[in-house]
Amino acid sequence: MSARHTGPVAATTPTFIGMPKFPALAREALGNTQQRRNLAFATQTIRGKRAAVVGEVGDWEALRLNGAAVKDEVLAHLDDYLIQLEDKLTAAGTTVHWARDAAEANRIVVELVRGKGVDEVVKVKSMATQEIELNEALEEAGIAAWETDLAELIVQLGNDRPSHILVPAIHRGRAEIRDIFRTRMAAAGRPAPETMTDEPAQLAEAARLHLREKFLRAKVGISGANFAIADTGTLVVLESEGNGRMCLTLPETLISVVGIEKVLPTWEDLGTFLQLLPRSSTGERMNPYTSIWTGPADGDGPQETHVVLVDNGRTHVLADPVGRQALRCIRCSACLNVCPVYERAGGHAYGSVYPGPIGAVLTPQLRGIDNPIDASLPYASSLCGACFEVCPVRIDIPRLLVNLRTQVVDAHRGRPSAEGLAMKSAAWMFAEPGRWASMQKGITASSKLLRGKRTLQHLPWPGSVWTDARNAPVPPRETFRQWWQRTHGESR
Amino acid sequence: MTTAREEVLARIRAAGAARPVEVPPAPEPSPQPAPETVDLFAENVADYRAVVERLAESAVPQRISSALGQYGVTSVVVPDGLPSGWLTDAALRVLADERLTAYDLDAIDAVVTQAAVGIAETGTIVLDHTAGQGRRALSLVPDVHLCVIRADQVVGDVPAAVRQLRPAVETGRPLTWISGPSATSDIELNRVEGVHGPRHLHVLIVGDEA
Numbered sequence: 292m293s294a295r296h297t298g299p300v301a302a303t304t305p306t307f308i309g310m311p312k313f314p315a316l317a318r319e320a321l322g323n324t325q326q327r328r329n330l331a332f333a334t335q336t337i338r339g340k341r342a343a344v345v346g347e348v349g350d351w352e353a354l355r356l357n358g359a360a361v362k363d364e365v366l367a368h369l370d371d372y373l374i375q376l377e378d379k380l381t382a383a384g385t386t387v388h389w390a391r392d393a394a395e396a397n398r399i400v401v402e403l404v405r406g407k408g409v410d411e412v413v414k415v416k417s418m419a420t421q422e423i424e425l426n427e428a429l430e431e432a433g434i435a436a437w438e439t440d441l442a443e444l445i446v447q448l449g450n451d452r453p454s455h456i457l458v459p460a461i462h463r464g465r466a467e468i469r470d471i472f473r474t475r476m477a478a479a480g481r482p483a484p485e486t487m488t489d490e491p492a493q494l495a496e497a498a499r500l501h502l503r504e505k506f507l508r509a510k511v512g513i514s515g516a517n518f519a520i521a522d523t524g525t526l527v528v529l530e531s532e533g534n535g536r537m538c539l540t541l542p543e544t545l546i547s548v549v550g551i552e553k554v555l556p557t558w559e560d561l562g563t564f565l566q567l568l569p570r571s572s573t574g575e576r577m578n579p580y581t582s583i584w585t586g587p588a589d590g591d592g593p594q595e596t597h598v599v600l601v602d603n604g605r606t607h608v609l610a611d612p613v614g615r616q617a618l619r620c621i622r623c624s625a626c627l628n629v630c631p632v633y634e635r636a637g638g639h640a641y642g643s644v645y646p647g648p649i650g651a652v653l654t655p656q657l658r659g660i661d662n663p664i665d666a667s668l669p670y671a672s673s674l675c676g677a678c679f680e681v682c683p684v685r686i687d688i689p690r691l692l693v694n695l696r697t698q699v700v701d702a703h704r705g706r707p708s709a710e711g712l713a714m715k716s717a718a719w720m721f722a723e724p725g726r727w728a729s730m731q732k733g734i735t736a737s738s739k740l741l742r743g744k745r746t747l748q749h750l751p752w753p754g755s756v757w758t759d760a761r762n763a764p765v766p767p768r769e770t771f772r773q774w775w776q777r778t779h780g781e782s783r
Numbered sequence: 784m785t786t787a788r789e790e791v792l793a794r795i796r797a798a799g800a801a802r803p804v805e806v807p808p809a810p811e812p813s814p815q816p817a818p819e820t821v822d823l824f825a826e827n828v829a830d831y832r833a834v835v836e837r838l839a840e841s842a843v844p845q846r847i848s849s850a851l852g853q854y855g856v857t858s859v860v861v862p863d864g865l866p867s868g869w870l871t872d873a874a875l876r877v878l879a880d881e882r883l884t885a886y887d888l889d890a891i892d893a894v895v896t897q898a899a900v901g902i903a904e905t906g907t908i909v910l911d912h913t914a915g916q917g918r919r920a921l922s923l924v925p926d927v928h929l930c931v932i933r934a935d936q937v938v939g940d941v942p943a944a945v946r947q948l949r950p951a952v953e954t955g956r957p958l959t960w961i962s963g964p965s966a967t968s969d970i971e972l973n974r975v976e977g978v979h980g981p982r983h984l985h986v987l988i989v990g991d992e993a
Contacts (some may be wrong), residue, residue, distance in 0.1 A: 298794035333972050350810045360806040367804050383955055390789040441978060442969035458969055465970055495978050503978065507885045523952050533923065533965040533980025540919040541885050551791065558949050562942030563809045565960075575966070576827060577905035577941075580980060581960035582919075588957045591918035606794035615800060617881045736842040 298606030298689070299660035301393060306452070307642050312667035316640035319633075320758075326454075326462040328388050333461050336629045340574025341625060341681070343472025358541035358567050359685040362619035365554050366609060372521045372602065383586025386598040396548060396601045397428035400513065400561070400703045401564065403436050403546055403597060407512045413502075414529060415535045416440035417515025418456065418622050419548045419601060421644040422657075425513070427545050436513070437505050439534035441547065449476040454638030454646060456624035457572055462637055465489040472497050480505060502534065512593065516549045518564060519598070525585045526598070529568060529578045538564045538650045539582045545593035551600050552618040564621065567683035572623040596634060604657035613694045617652050619684040622651075626678035626688060632671055641668065648678035652691040660699050669695035731770045738766045804880075809942060820903040824937045827906025831963020832976055833984040837934075840989050847895060847929060848872040850985050854927045856892040862921055864882075864914025865895060869931075880917055890922055893927035899951065899958075900971060902944045903939035908932060908986065909944060910959045911951040919959055928981040930961075934990045 310316065320326060345351050345416060350705040357597040365372055377387045390396035404412055412429065414436050416422065426447075428437040438447045446453050449471045453459030460468070469489040476483045476497070481504055484496045514535070518527040526547055529536050555564065559692045569578045587594045609615050627647030638646035642664035651668040660666040669692045678688040719725045741747070746762040749755065757763055769777075785793075821837075838846050847869055851859060858876040860883065861869075870877050878891060897915035898908045908930055908934045910916045922928050938944050948958060965980030976982060 296794075296797035296799075298798065329971065336972050353807070353810045356807050357809040360804060364804040366799055367802050369800065370792050373792070373795075389791055390791055391787045396786060396881055439979075440969070445969070458972065459971075460969060468970060481833045491973040492975050494970055495967055495975040499978055503889070507889060508978070523949075532964070532967045532978035534978065536919065536923050536959065537979050540923060551795075558952055559945060562945040563992070565941050565945070575962070576830075577907045577962040579831070579900075579962050579964070579966050581958075583952070583958040583960070585952055585957070587957050588912070588918075588955060591957060592920070593913060600791070602791045602794065602890070606791065606798055609795060609800050610798040612799075615798075676901055 297610035298602065299392075299604070300607045300632050301422075301604030301657045303662055303665070304393065306424065306693075307664065308662070310642040310662070310664040312640070312663045313636075313671045314667065314760075315639055316642065316664075317636035317671070320637045320640050321635060323637070324413065325460075325464055325467075327635065329461055329464060330634050330637055330736075333455075334634045337457075337574050337628045339569060341628070344570045344574055344576055348570065354563055355683055355685050357563050358683055359619060361555065361560050361563065363555060363616070363686050364602070366552065366618055366693055369554070370553065372556060373551060374628050374749065376519055376521040376524065376554055379584070380598055381524075383524040385524065385586045385598055388597060388599045390599055390601045390603070392424035392603050393601075396423050396599050396603065397425055397581070399599050400425060400546055400548065401428055401432045401434070401546070404429065404511055405432065406609065407511050407544055411435040411437060411439050411505070411509070412511045412513050413439055413505055413538045413542065414443075414449050414507040415512070415514040415515075415530065415538045416443050416459075417548060418644060419515045419550050419718060420513065421453065423548070423601065423603060425548065426745075439502050439506070439538060440530070441495060444498055444502070446473060448472070448479065451571070451712060452639055453644065455621055455627060456646070462639070465491060465494065468494055488560065502537075506537040506541055509538070509542045511544045511546065512538035514539060514545065514547045516547050516553055518555050518561065519549050519553045520558050520561065521554050523585055525558065525583060527561065528582045529580075529750055530582075531573065531579045533580055536580055536582055539584065540592045542593055544595040544597070546597045546599065546602060548599045549643060551602055551605050568621055568623055571625040571683040572683065607659070608653070608656040611656065611694075613692055614652070614656050617649070617656060617684050617691060618670055619686055620649055620653065621684060625681040625683065629677040629681050630672075631675065632673060633676075636671070641671065648672060648688045648692075649686070652686075655695055655699075660695070660702055666699050669699055684717055709756060713753070729773070731772070734766045735768055737775065738768045799985065800861045820939050821934045821937050821988065823905060824901050824903040827903065828908070828963070828986050829906075831906060831966075831984075833963050833986055835988065838848040838986045843931060843987065843989060844869050844871045846987055847931075848875075850929055850987070851893055851895075851927070852895065854983055854985075856927055859890045859893045859895060860888065860917075860921055860925060861895055862915060862917025864916075865897065868908065868917070870895065885920060885924060888924035891925045893929060894925045895929045896922050898930055898932040898936060900947055901932050902939075902941060902943045903937055905962060907941075907944070907962045908958050909948065910915045910961065911948065911956045912959070913951075913956065915939060919957060922959065922961075924979055926977075926981055927983045928938050928961075929985045929987070931987045931989060934988055937988075972973065
C-alpha cells in the first residue's frame, strides 16, 4: 500500500482563534439558565418527534446501511465522482469553481458578486458558508449578506453565533427575539411592526415582512446544497420556511457553495437520503420544501448558476482511515439532540460552527489539534454512544472520539501531564505491597476525621481537578483487606 | 502553478481512500398504488395542516371557486396549460403568467396549479413545472396555493417518486417538493405555519371520490 499524504487542515477562522478549551466554555454556558431550559425542552421535543417518525419506517436500519455505504462509496472514489459532477453541472449550464480553502472560496464568491455590480445578496442557511465565514468576507468587500432563515436572521441581527445546526437560535427565548427585532431590524431594512408582541406567530410575521422586500429586489442569491448528484448534475436544498425557495428562484444569479463530500453517485440515491434526512433532522416525514435544480431552467429562476466546490480541510479528514467516516455527515443534527453533554453545555461551547458530537469529531479533524479548543473537543463526551444510535449514516462517533483522543495524547507525548504524573505515582505505589497498604491506612484514617459526611466537595490539588466539577465520595473507614483480616483473620 | 481543481483532486488521490465498497440495496419501494395509498396521501397531507378535499373531475371548477372564496381571494394567477374552464368565477381577477415580475406576483392573492407526483407515505406534492404547474415563482410568492392532483398520480413512497422523476431531471426541469404550507419552528420550537412561502396550501384530489 502506498504511503498516505494528508491534505492541509482548514485555518481556524478569526472568530474561534484563542477560544478557551471546551470545559471553560461549558462551565460558562452551564450558568445560563435560560439557555439550559431552552435546550432541555428543545432537544427533548425533537428527540420525541424523531423517534416517532423513524418508528414509522419499516426497515430503518436497511436505509441507514444503504445511506452509510453510498457515502462510503463516494468517499472511496471522490475524485471520479467530482469529475463526473463537474461534467454534468457544466453540461447543464452551471459554471464550476474549485476552492482549496476558505479564503479561496470567499475570493471566488466576492468576485462573482462584484461582477454583478450589486452591494447585497440574499442567503439560504448553509453550514458551508458559515464554516468559511463568507458573510464576513462579503461584508469586508462592502457587500451586505442577508441571512433569510428565521433563526439565522435572529442570530445575525443579534450579532450572535449559531448554537445548533438545525435551529441556530435555540438558545434565545421569545422575549429576547422580540427585543432583537425591535432594536435591530430598522437598521437592516423594514422595521418590526410597532404592535409586535413576543408571540411566535407575530415574530415570524415580522420576519416575513422584513425579508420580503429583500427577496423581491435581490439580484444574487447564495446557497449551499444538501446533496449534489453526480450522474445528473443536480443540486438539492431542503428547508421549511420558503426562504430557500425565494433565494433559489427569484434572483438572476445563483451561487452555491458546496463541500466536496456532498456528492451522491446517482439520482436514485436521493430515494434513501430524502427519507433519512428529514426524519432524523426535524422529525418530520418530509420537510415542507425541497428545491431541486439542474442548471438554469428556461424562463424559470436564475439564468446564471455557479457552484463552488470547497475542500477546506476535507481532504485532511479523508486521509484518516478511521476518521474519514465523519465525512458521511449530512448535517441532520440528530446527534446533538440526544447528547447529554450538548443538552447541558449548548452549542457555543464547541468553538466552531459544528457543535455537538459531530462537531467534536469533525472540527478537530478539519482544523487539526493545535489550538486548545480543538484539542479539548474529543473529550467533550461521556462516550455513551447515543449519537451513533441515531446517526442516519452510522458514523461511529464514540470510536472517532477515542481515535482523536489518541492523536491528542500522541501530539503531547513527552510533555508532563497530570495524567502521566498520576500514572507514575500509581505505578510506584503498586510496585511494593507495603507501599499500597500504608497508603490505604492513611486514607481510612482520614475517613475517621470526616465522620458524618457522605461526600467531599473540595479536595486539595490534584484532587481539586476532580472536585471542581463533581463531588468525591468519602473514603471507607475500613478497606476490604482490613475487613477480611478482622473477620477471617484467625482461619488463615 | 497548479489550479485549485488539480490540487484538490491530487489531495484526494493522495489520501489513500480508494477501495471497493459494497453497497447493500436500499429497501424495496412499495408496490403499485392501491386505494389505500390515496387515503394515506390525503391523511398525511392533512397532517401538515393543509386543507385536503377529494372530488370527482366534474366538480373541480365549483370546488376551486369555493376554496378560493374561503381565503377571501380576489386575484389569482394561472400557469400556462391549466385546463381552461377551471376558473369560471366572474368575480375573480384571473391573470395569465405574462412576464409577471416578482412584484406583480406579490400583489396577487393566489395561484392554482396541477402537480406531477404525489407521495402517500410523506404527504408530499412534487411539481416538475411543466404545463399546468407554472414556473417556480408562481407557486411561491402568492399567499394561497391551490393544487389539483389526480389520484392516479399518487405513488406509495419516496423511492418510487424519485424513480419516476428521473426523466424530468434529465431534461433539466427543476423540481419543487411541497409538504404542507411554509412553516418554522425556530422560536422556542413552536411551530408557526406560514413564513415566506404560501401560508395556505389547499389540495384537491381528483377522480377518486372517497
